Amino acid sequence: MLTQFAEGRLEDQLDKYDHWADRFEDLPLYFMTFHGQQSIRTVIDTMQHAVYVYDICHVVIDNLQFMMGHEQLSTDRIAAQDYIIGVFRKFATDNNCHVTLVIHPRKEDDDKELQTASIFGSAKVSGL
Numbered sequence: 001m002l003t004q005f006a007e008g009r010l011e012d013q014l015d016k017y018d019h020w021a022d023r024f025e026d027l028p029l030y031f032m033t034f035h036g037q038q039s040i041r042t043v044i045d046t047m048q049h050a051v052y053v054y055d056i057c058h059v060v061i062d063n064l065q066f067m068m069g070h071e072q073l074s075t076d077r078i079a080a081q082d083y084i085i086g087v088f089r090k091f092a093t094d095n096n097c098h099v100t101l102v103i104h105p106r107k108e109d110d111d112k113e114l115q116t117a118s119i120f121g122s123a124k125v126s127g128l
Helices: 002-006 015-027 040-054 064-068 077-095 121-125
Strands: 058-062 096-101
Touching: 002 015, 040 058, 064 077, 077 096, 077 121
Parallel strands: 058 096
Antiparallel strands: none
């Protein structure tokens, strides 16, 4: 993220690293420290805490599919996906907070264009 913010590779410009790191640190960003699969309840509780403590107004969830691997809702993954999206929609409405879900498409051959079928589950997600 720092490389993107600086709009260039900082390892090639080490003399500018501190400048860009300081500017990045001033951004009003908070990161959840989750690594690996988490339950939807844990993520929602953490988001709720962030709204209350830091008055955040936008959450970015990366990566929906990884979270779905943790939920034991059903063998029907489309139903599980719909449930999780519903939980995030409810959170957004109840807390007046935007929620952006990052959904990574499945790997396709380089010569094949991505389509709604490239997103696991249903095309409903791609229209959010």
